[in-house]
Amino acid sequence: MDVLGDGLLEALRLLLTGDEDTWAITGLTLRVSVTATMIAFLLGVPTAALLALGRFRGRRVLHAIANTGMGLPPVVVGLFVTVLLWRSGPLGSLGLLYTPTAMVIAQAAIATPIVIALTAAALQQVDQDFLLQMRALGATRFRALGALLMEAKLPLLAAGMAGFGAVVSEVGAAQMVGGNLAGETRVLTTAAVLATSRGQFALAIAFGLVLLIIAFAVNLAITIAQHRQLAAR
Amino acid sequence: MSIGCRDLRVSAGGRELVSVPALDIPAGETLAVLGPNGAGKSTLLRALAHLGTASRTGTVLLDGQAATTAGLRRAVAAVLQRPVLQRTTVLDNAAAGLRLRGVRRGEARRRAGPWLDALGVAHLATRNARTLSGGEAQRVAIARALAVAPRVLLLDEPFTGLDATTRTDLLADLRAALDRQDAAVLLVTHDREEARALAQRTALLVNGEIRQLGPTAEVLDAPADLECATLLGFTTQLPPALTGQDGMLVARPERCSPLDDSTPPPPDTVVAAGVLRRAVPLGGATRLDVDTATGPVTAVTTADVTFTPGSPIRIAIAPEHLRTCAPAAAPDAPSRNG
Numbered sequence: 001m002d003v004l005g006d007g008l009l010e011a012l013r014l015l016l017t018g019d020e021d022t023w024a025i026t027g028l029t030l031r032v033s034v035t036a037t038m039i040a041f042l043l044g045v046p047t048a049a050l051l052a053l054g055r056f057r058g059r060r061v062l063h064a065i066a067n068t069g070m071g072l073p074p075v076v077v078g079l080f081v082t083v084l085l086w087r088s089g090p091l092g093s094l095g096l097l098y099t100p101t102a103m104v105i106a107q108a109a110i111a112t113p114i115v116i117a118l119t120a121a122a123l124q125q126v127d128q129d130f131l132l133q134m135r136a137l138g139a140t141r142f143r144a145l146g147a148l149l150m151e152a153k154l155p156l157l158a159a160g161m162a163g164f165g166a167v168v169s170e171v172g173a174a175q176m177v178g179g180n181l182a183g184e185t186r187v188l189t190t191a192a193v194l195a196t197s198r199g200q201f202a203l204a205i206a207f208g209l210v211l212l213i214i215a216f217a218v219n220l221a222i223t224i225a226q227h228r229q230l231a232a233r
Numbered sequence: 234m235s236i237g238c239r240d241l242r243v244s245a246g247g248r249e250l251v252s253v254p255a256l257d258i259p260a261g262e263t264l265a266v267l268g269p270n271g272a273g274k275s276t277l278l279r280a281l282a283h284l285g286t287a288s289r290t291g292t293v294l295l296d297g298q299a300a301t302t303a304g305l306r307r308a309v310a311a312v313l314q315r316p317v318l319q320r321t322t323v324l325d326n327a328a329a330g331l332r333l334r335g336v337r338r339g340e341a342r343r344r345a346g347p348w349l350d351a352l353g354v355a356h357l358a359t360r361n362a363r364t365l366s367g368g369e370a371q372r373v374a375i376a377r378a379l380a381v382a383p384r385v386l387l388l389d390e391p392f393t394g395l396d397a398t399t400r401t402d403l404l405a406d407l408r409a410a411l412d413r414q415d416a417a418v419l420l421v422t423h424d425r426e427e428a429r430a431l432a433q434r435t436a437l438l439v440n441g442e443i444r445q446l447g448p449t450a451e452v453l454d455a456p457a458d459l460e461c462a463t464l465l466g467f468t469t470q471l472p473p474a475l476t477g478q479d480g481m482l483v484a485r486p487e488r489c490s491p492l493d494d495s496t497p498p499p500p501d502t503v504v505a506a507g508v509l510r511r512a513v514p515l516g517g518a519t520r521l522d523v524d525t526a527t528g529p530v531t532a533v534t535t536a537d538v539t540f541t542p543g544s545p546i547r548i549a550i551a552p553e554h555l556r557t558c559a560p561a562a563a564p565d566a567p568s569r570n571g
Contacts, residue, residue, distance in 0.1 A: 132285065137333050
């Protein structure tokens with residue numbers, strides 16, 4: 001109990017006094033995870049639109065693969081990205097392993113299937129005659145698709161938030177491709193693991209608290225978005 | 234601007250859904266396409282606008298020239314059977330057609346406002362469209378289409394699912410709104426009264442083919458064949474074997490009256506004798522189903538009915554209420570355009 005109580009107090013002191021390391025780690029965490037989520041969004045939304053609205057052979061199989069990808073273990077993603085970026089690997093010459101870029105790649109690979117699956121589900125829930133009606137009003141294909149995405153903007157936001165929530169809290173891939181290098185690739189999850197293993201519980205709890213605050217903010221945004229959507233029905 | 238088609242054929246799953254050799258709607262005219270469920274009415278409407286995924290051959294014409302899909306997008310606005318509105322305010326929904334055509338938000342709202350007023354929903358402008366009733370939503374959907382000032386307006390059963398009062402009000406408002414435009418209008422409907430209220434000409438579409446086409450009043454009163462007769466409400470059908478006359482005679486059930494035994498039939502009246510199978514009260518009228526030697530005959534009467542099921546009965550139809558029509562067209566018979 002003392003460990004937990006003292007740890008909490010020390011954690012609050014670290015956060016409130018603006019401990020430089022803690023905030024640097026938090027900054028990198030947000031930078032890596034937000035970038036990864038944005039990439040996942042840019043790749044995922046068009047793919048989801050193709051899966052949800054396209055009519056081509058193999059669409060259902062691809063949809064099933066995307067759904068399966070939602071549960072992709074970060075460690076497996078970390079493993080494959082590490083192999084790709086390893087010095088003797090296919091992309092080893094780029095020298096990206098143990099850099100924030102490698103972490104962004106791994107986290108984008110984790111978030112993309114989540115964004116695809118949730119976006120495809122969101123687009124399929126919009127009235128099936130929506131695109132037809134937009135076209136019937138004179139919209140080009142591009143404008144009709146834009147209107148559809150606007151119509152599903154709240155579920156799309158939720159998809160993005162879910163992707164972000166998944167990557168900001170994962171530790172396996174970040175550890176494997178980032179290496180947890182102090183001041184370079186150390187993020188909140190890997191820092192918490194390291195601090196715990198060293199018995200620095202106050203520091204670990206501080207990192208955990210920041211992660212919790214981020215997770216709460218993400219979930220609050222999703223919940224507000226969902227409530228707004230329900231209220232609009 | 235006029236819209237039309239030549240040799241328009243639509244098929245899906247290896248089955249031909251619509252085949253129209255020629256159809257033309259000049260600017261300023263409303264043409265009703267009247268047909269039963271599954272006749273291909275909506276398919277024809279969508280094919281004319283190059284909408285949907287069904288396989289399509291033939292030519293759609295705008296002002297007599299072969300139309301491109303891009304040209305149709307600019308000229309045509311269509312209202313689907315079910316109003317599909319966006320998750321935003323009524324005013325922004327009414328402005329959506331203009332916005333989709335690249336008009337700025339403020340300008341689109343300014344141009345859409347009067348159409349909400351014309352359709353009687355201006356007071357709902359700030360409401361979320363998802364909270365509207367079916368009738369209100371359909372009014373907004375029509376206002377949205379009219380706001381783009383389409384040169385061709387396609388209406389796919391816009392009154393479906395509305396209660397009688399709402400429907401009557403909307404019919405009147407739509408009639409007035411259409412009078413303000415010079416668009417070529419195609420109204421798809423299965424309701425004769427909607428065609429009568431809105432359309433100068435009417436086409437009867439049965440099994441994907443136009444069986445009759447002409448001025449609405451004439452088409453609605455002169456079915457060409459038995460399927461058209463059924464569609465137009467001439468459901469009492471009297472074959473030559475029953476009447477002793479040449480050709481199939483048809484009449485509306487409400488024009489058929491039961492005769493008392495003591496009442497001699499008026500001169501020239503056609504009388505069908507049979508046995509009353511059942512009498513069904515319809516509230517203010519009674520439907521009489523009579524089995525004759527050649528099949529069932531139906532009459533609807535407002536007179537007191539003293540007949541009981543199983544008793545002999547004679548049904549009289551005055552000559553002015555009888556129409557002669559051809560047997561049902563064979564599936565591969567050529568379509569008739571008037």
